[in-house]
Amino acid sequence: MTAIRTAAPRFGAAPVALPLTLVVALTGCGAQIEESAQADTVTVNRCGEEVEYTTPQNAVVYEGGSADKMFALGLTDHVHGYVMPPANPPVTESPWADEYAQVEFLSDDLLNKEVVVDAGADFVVAGWNSGFSDERGITPEILDDLGVQSFMHTESCYNYPGFPERVEPFEGLYTDLERLGDIFGVRERADETVAEYRARVEAVREQAPEGDPVPVFLYDSGTDQPFTAAAQVPPNDIIRFAGGENIFGDLDERWTQVSWEAVVEAAPEVIIILDYGDQPAEEKIDFLTTSPHTSELPAVRSESFFVLDYNEGISGPRVIDGLESFAEYLREHAAEAEDTEGAA
Template sequence: MSRPPHTHARHRTGRGGRITSRLLVLVTALTLTTACSQPSTEGSAQVTEQAAPGFPVTVENCGRKLTFDRPPSKVVTGYHPALETLLALGLGDRIAGRTNFSESAFLPGQKEQYDKIQEISPTIMLPQKEIMLAQGADFVLDNSMAGFDAAGGYATVEELDAAGSPVYILGGWCSPEEVLTFTLDDTFDDLRNLGKIFGVSDRAEALISELQGELADVKKRVEGRTPVKVLATDGGEGPVNAFGGSGITNQMIVAAGGENVLKDVKGDYTEVSAEQISASEPEAILVSDYATLRGEDMPTSQAKAEEAFAIVRNSPAAKNKRYLALPVAAQHPGYRNILAITDIARFLHPDAFAQ
């Protein structure tokens, strides 16, 4: 998903010709060199007079320093994990516009909030340049650079900065290279930064503590158990769209007590030959799931699993028909990817969760 699968509009190049957001990330890596459009000048008396209590605050993102004199109040979010993350921080009332989300199930309690927010794009991608600039947002949150590509008709980061709409990219997915260096700590860093930006650091730290507690519980449960050999795939009969040993999906597999059979393959979302997949001998398979996009030319998770079973037909995974449909939104930066680790661990090590 380097995604992102939209994207993370997404854009997967599935058999249906959908462009995968993961691949869109590779389309363009924009150079971010401008400062946030709400920059405050350090030491300025004017900034001191205008700043809200506890502000200004400065965070770093994509090689830029973004400074805010007050919490954003008119936010636009891109691919759904960005919206989910703000809702988890209790910031739904700050979101003025969002993109469409119809590729998998909502997290508990979030669908009602989603329905109350204006939809400004019928896809998971941000709207085209004119529409985006007309939003008058004071903060834009997304998790890939795909939605800021001028060649695709989108407003660039620089143009949004100039319009007073600073951009923050989750997970440090600021370039194809940085997609590969993602670690779970990046999600916690994002939560901490968003807490500062919105003046809700206490909420952010409480959420971080809760999520770290869940990860610690998983680690304790799977500790000492033999890692389960896992193939993570998004389908294909050859080459296969699969997940290598770099990036977010590999991080989740390892944290859940698994071993990625493609750990030696450089890349996150990448194409792997059927021969290499056949030789991998997985014990379990993770399938990227676009639950509500089934139909048309988008294969079901079960269909993609059957494709994988046919390729690794002599493997333990194929013999036991053992697979888990993993919501594609969980394979992108955001609050959900931490939650998904528990689900993967329960799938890989059910006995560890029997009590």
């Protein structure tokens, strides 16, 4: 039972009330913000560290999750450009394709200091170890020394050196929208957006199948050893909110490598395929179907595969769409299982 689904985007676009130093004119679905001569400053947490921000005007965003958060808050005019490695799905497939078209594509490389400096950025949005990196020489501290403000996905903060912050992945999304709302003076818009997302999540949880949670394995990549989602990334919440159980949800990590022996022992009944990069989802399914490690897994025998788009699996507004699509799939899976048991 293989499913490839794309949920229709449903994002709020209500007008917002802003401080007197800002004038808001709504056009289309985004808020156009015109700054007064003096920019506002506000203190907001960057992971566990309090940071004073001046309203950014020239942001660089890394990957779809960062861009989507800005676009969802109507902040397109504050985004100079985006860095999008080639493994990411095309931005033309985004519900914010029009917004992407209004800003500059800066690089298809990993985030680096040179592209930030060359863009004249005054603000960078990325995750810790998924954008910002000690090894590649681009960290919030380095950018602070350059006079460039930075913001990290709260979901990635649990092991941020010196200033860790631990939240559940979906709560990290809500926190980011609220904090960005404070930084840019659009907190009312942020609160309305978060309220909509919470309501959509609660509706899913209320419809979760009854009974024991279905064991679910997320397959990212890897042949010798699989790469998968542990407790600290959005797919863990997607799985449990929909009524499943992530077979590696007890690992206190983000994306991690495990063993095929552990996968076999957990006997997943559903496999989520994370779809990105040069290897199509069907190739991943073919591998799992033919590999001696996995060909006898319950999920493989019943062809219970669900394809999750990359941007529905990383911290960003599209995880709500991913949750709704997977939840629908899991409800259908549960119904088919009941029919099979009834016919036996």
